[in-house]
Amino acid sequence: MLTIAGKTFNSRLxxxxxxxxxxxxxxxxxxxxxSELVTVALKRVDVKNNDQDDILIRLxxxxxxxxxxxxxxxxxKEAIFAAQLAREALETNWIKLEIHPDPKYLMPDPIxxxxxxxxxxxxGFVVLPYIHADPVLCKRLExxxxxxxxxxxxxxGSNKGLKTIDFLEIIISQSNVPVIVDAGIGSPSDAAWAxxxxxxxxxxxxxxxxxxxxxxxxAAFKMAVEAGRMAFEAKLALPATxxxxxxxxxxxxxx
Amino acid sequence: xSSFNDIFETYSWDDIKASIYAKTSVDVERALASPKRTLEDxxxxxxxAAAPYLEQMAGISQQLTQKRFGKVVQMYVPLxxxxxxxxxxxxxxxxxxxxxxxxxxxxxEIMQEVAVIKDMGYDHVLLVTGEAxxxxxxxxxxxxxxxxxPHFAHISxxxxxxxxxxxxxxxxxxxxxxxxxxxTYHEDDYKKHHPKGKKSNFQYRLETPDRLGQAGIHKMGLxxxxxxxxxxxxxxFTALHLNYLEKRYWQxxxxxxxxxxxxxSGGLEPKVEMNDRELVQLICAYRLFNEEVELSxxxxxxxxxxxxxxxxxxxxxxxxxxxxxxxxxxxxxxxEQFEISDERNPQEIARVxxxxxxxxxxxxxxxxxx
Numbered sequence: 037m038l039t040i041a042g043k044t045f046n047s048r049l050x051x052x053x054x055x056x057x058x059x060x061x062x063x064x065x066x067x068x069x070x071s072e073l074v075t076v077a078l079k080r081v082d083v084k085n086n087d088q089d090d091i092l093i094r095l096x097x098x099x100x101x102x103x104x105x106x107x108x109x110x111x112x113k114e115a116i117f118a119a120q121l122a123r124e125a126l127e128t129n130w131i132k133l134e135i136h137p138d139p140k141y142l143m144p145d146p147i148x149x150x151x152x153x154x155x156x157x158x159x160g161f162v163v164l165p166y167i168h169a170d171p172v173l174c175k176r177l178e179x180x181x182x183x184x185x186x187x188x189x190x191x192x193g194s195n196k197g198l199k200t201i202d203f204l205e206i207i208i209s210q211s212n213v214p215v216i217v218d219a220g221i222g223s224p225s226d227a228a229w230a231x232x233x234x235x236x237x238x239x240x241x242x243x244x245x246x247x248x249x250x251x252x253x254x255a256a257f258k259m260a261v262e263a264g265r266m267a268f269e270a271k272l273a274l275p276a277t278x279x280x281x282x283x284x285x286x287x288x289x290x291x
Numbered sequence: 292x293s294s295f296n297d298i299f300e301t302y303s304w305d306d307i308k309a310s311i312y313a314k315t316s317v318d319v320e321r322a323l324a325s326p327k328r329t330l331e332d333x334x335x336x337x338x339x340a341a342a343p344y345l346e347q348m349a350g351i352s353q354q355l356t357q358k359r360f361g362k363v364v365q366m367y368v369p370l371x372x373x374x375x376x377x378x379x380x381x382x383x384x385x386x387x388x389x390x391x392x393x394x395x396x397x398x399x400e401i402m403q404e405v406a407v408i409k410d411m412g413y414d415h416v417l418l419v420t421g422e423a424x425x426x427x428x429x430x431x432x433x434x435x436x437x438x439x440x441p442h443f444a445h446i447s448x449x450x451x452x453x454x455x456x457x458x459x460x461x462x463x464x465x466x467x468x469x470x471x472x473x474x475t476y477h478e479d480d481y482k483k484h485h486p487k488g489k490k491s492n493f494q495y496r497l498e499t500p501d502r503l504g505q506a507g508i509h510k511m512g513l514x515x516x517x518x519x520x521x522x523x524x525x526x527x528f529t530a531l532h533l534n535y536l537e538k539r540y541w542q543x544x545x546x547x548x549x550x551x552x553x554x555x556s557g558g559l560e561p562k563v564e565m566n567d568r569e570l571v572q573l574i575c576a577y578r579l580f581n582e583e584v585e586l587s588x589x590x591x592x593x594x595x596x597x598x599x600x601x602x603x604x605x606x607x608x609x610x611x612x613x614x615x616x617x618x619x620x621x622x623x624x625x626x627e628q629f630e631i632s633d634e635r636n637p638q639e640i641a642r643v644x645x646x647x648x649x650x651x652x653x654x655x656x657x658x659x660x661x
Contacts, residue, residue, distance in 0.1 A: 054361055054363075055357075055360070055361020055362060055363060056361065056362065056363075056650060057361075057362035057363075057648045057649055057650055058645065058650050059650065078657055078659065078660070079444075079654070079655055079656050079657045079660055080652070080654060080655055081654075082654060083657075106660075108656065108657070108660045109660050109661075110542060110661075114660060114661060117659060118657075118659055118660055121659045137541075137542045138541055138542065139510075139542070139543070139544040139583070140537060140541065140544075140583045141583075193358060193359055194358075195358065242358065242361070245361055245362070246357045246358060246361055246362060
């Protein structure tokens with residue numbers, strides 16, 4: 037079972053709430069995904085009237101935990117302010133840090149993210165930062181008190197899969213906090229792959245939301261994530277990378 | 292300090308126009324097949340040679356837009372604050388030489404308009420004025436922003452171009468987005484259409500997005516008024532401008548509009564007609580050229596066109612708009628900028644959006660984020 041900051045999760049599939057063609061469909065898809073941690077952009081919801089907000093009212097299930105995110109902020113200062121507002125309005129100290137001053141490719145700013153993580157962790161937040169697949173940054177975030185790290189598989193919303201695979205493997209091998217692959221996961225096979233290499237969870241939004249059948253796609257991701265984790269736990273057989281010569285090259289040593 | 296003008300000066304309108312019209316189906320097919328499209332590809336996509344490829348362009352445009360923005364359309368509405376204007380613009384209802392009584396809303400009147408707009412369900416508002424620096428100046432904007440900020444999640448402005456210091460002063464008041472349309476990049480023609488007033492300064496307007504970028508504005512909107520000059524060439528320059536701005540002011544977001552000249556009392560007939568098919572071609576060409584840019588459509592367009600364009604690359608739509616100050620409540624009969632084509636109210640448009648399998652989004656920003 038996955039544990040982050042003392043909370044346990046049966047599902048290793050985290051999801052987002054953007055891009056769906058209706059909030060009713062979003063609700064159905066999230067239920068089909070089995071997801072227990074769902075991220076919500078603060079800019080999209082009306083936190084002042086959260087009892088009436090069309091997205092928030094559809095997430096009121098005992099098994100669904102909200103993970104507010106700071107999408108839209110450009111600096112640590114703005115992110116910290118937004119996190120405080122989220123804590124007050126949504127009554128959770130969990131925050132997904134998204135600081136991307138670049139609105140075109142939405143690349144996370146490592147410097148501001150580290151600064152904000154340090155501050156927010158001191159303030160008692162459970163911080164889950166969205167970052168580039170940078171192994172050194174992950175260790176620095178650990179030192180700063182992050183609850184998990186969320187490196188990207190490829191640019192957000194791109195559906196390009198695990199382009200950062202080599203760096204993800206390094207991150208996973210040396211991390212002391214859960215590693216959640218966020219962004220770029222375009223298909224269930226990408227998600228399965230991330231779990232197979234030992235990622236603790238994945239976060240998927242676009243690939244589910246814009247498919248022709250989001251509910252079915254959500255169910256497919258659920259199964260893929262379970263399969264990937266099972267394979268990881270069963271220890272994958274390593275692919276053979278060399279052939280065995282029919283006339284052994286070193287047999288003369290035995291003569 | 293360098294600006295877009297330095298790049299703009301290296302281009303010749305006539306050469307660009309000739310090269311667009313010389314594009315062939317081979318160029319169009321190369322553009323369609325390319326994973327990352329260049330300005331040369333954009334020329335091919337807006338050229339007459341691309342007309343037979345419209346269905347294919349629409350398919351790619353839809354797919355790219357859904358990938359980036361999802362199946363959602365943002366809702367916004369204009370709030371005209373003033374129709375006072377010292378400029379003569381041959382195509383605009385607010386032109387100085389249009390001798391009609393003028394109006395600038397007082398704080399109390401603004402709040403009456405805001406109440407109606409809020410009742411319509413809006414959270415994103417676009418403030419619009421003419422150019423009358425004596426009465427509608429930076430202080431007026433500051434007071435207005437202060438007044439309305441608690442009521443909206445996102446505030447845009449489409450007013451006269453301002454100096455860098457003015458923009459720097461206004462952003463802390465909650466100004467998020469500024470739209471400034473060049474009208475036309477054809478310098479001689481620009482001067483013909485803007486014979487009097489501050490707006491006659493082509494270069495000052497051309498460099499406005501640079502000033503916005505320097506001021507760190509969150510989002511800026513570009514575009515030309517279609518009908519003044521050859522639209523294919525004008526839109527190439529818009530794409531060139533966008534390309535330049537994105538690389539230089541990489542922390543800002545961008546949106547494009549493509550208003551077609553609409554009739555108003557005593558107005559100009561378009562020099563160049565753009566039909567619906569061509570407008571769809573342009574919208575798709577912009578999307579194929581730039582996957583991240585926001586594309587917005589106003590009530591200038593007809594209900595049928597708007598119903599069908601939702602799926603083809605648009606990311607924002609207005610509805611129930613009034614183009615005159617006081618139009619929602621205070622003085623419905625005051626001078627309007629142009630006649631709208633789609634009279635349907637926001638809830639009807641929201642129903643149309645849902646029927647197309649999209650979600651109308653009323654709020655996608657929050658004051659707390661900046």
